[in-house]
Amino acid sequence: MNDDLLPTGDTHAIRDVVRERYGAIAITSGSCCGPEGGCGSTAPDAVLDQIGYTAEQAAAIPEGANLGLGCGNPLALAAVRPGDTVLDLGSGAGIDAFLAARETGPRGHVIGVDMTTAMLQKARSAAAKHGYDNVEFRLGEIEHLPVADSSVDVIISNCVVNLSPDKPQAFREAFRVLKPGGRMLLSDLVLLRPLPAAVRDSVAAYVGCVAGASSREDYLADIRAAGFVNVEVLQQNAYTVGTESASAEFRDGLSAVASAKIRAEKP
Secondary structure (H helix, E strand, O other): OOOOEOOOOOHHHHHHHHHHHHHHHHHHOOOOOHHHOOOOOOOHHHHHHHOOOOHHHHHHOOOOOOOOOOOOOHHHHOOOOOOOEEEEEOOOOOHHHHHHHHHHOOOOEEEEEEOOHHHHHHHHHHHHHHOOOOEEEEEOEOOEOOOOOOOEEEEEEEOOHHHOOOHHHHHHHHHHHEEEEEEEEEEEEEEOOOOOHHHHOEHHHHHOOOOOOOEHHHHHHHHHHOOOEEEEEEEEEEOOOOHHHOOHHHHHHHOOEEEEEEEEEOO
16 A cells, blocks of 8 residues: 555645646646556556447547546446536546537537646647637646536536545535536445555545545435435445555455436526
């Protein structure tokens, strides 16, 4: 395991750690976890197939947008329609935002929000290079979205909310920006049992999308407490991406984690 210990209870310090590590990933197009396993430790192209992207989607992703950081395909069940306004929470290098833009069409609009400047630069560069006029990327935290009230039809997110040190606030913000009748589709990691202490307190495990995960029950309760209705787990699978190179301790932690697709609606 990584010797660095997570600054437990210090939300600003946790965000700084995540911002620093993911900024490095954007610059190097490297892994977030390296030999420890977890998100980003498997070759990006191999990850797409493992987490549910079709061959057509994979071929449509602009060069450089896929960094292998997801844990599912949030668009698979989001039912994005032409003309929709879509918000991607923690959009990274833009993979899901670009795919959503194909579904919204020229009458729609996609907003990606990410707190990492290097990720935004990477996504904006790809958007300009490939002519994605219906996509924009904004700097911001998912707990404090730079998005107007009731302005979004669909929210998607891919393995990002688990990184938030204040998940209830992230869900309140998502509720705020959704239009009445809007929907949220999350692919994220949830815990089926408590993590071993060595994994729970590890910076590498947190950045690797594991140590920050909530229990499935708490995650769903936080969504409902924000005001969402019809909250349901559409799919749930064991999370095995990156386990081949993981240490025994990290594998033990990953065995407590599931990848879930969760849908919710704003009344």
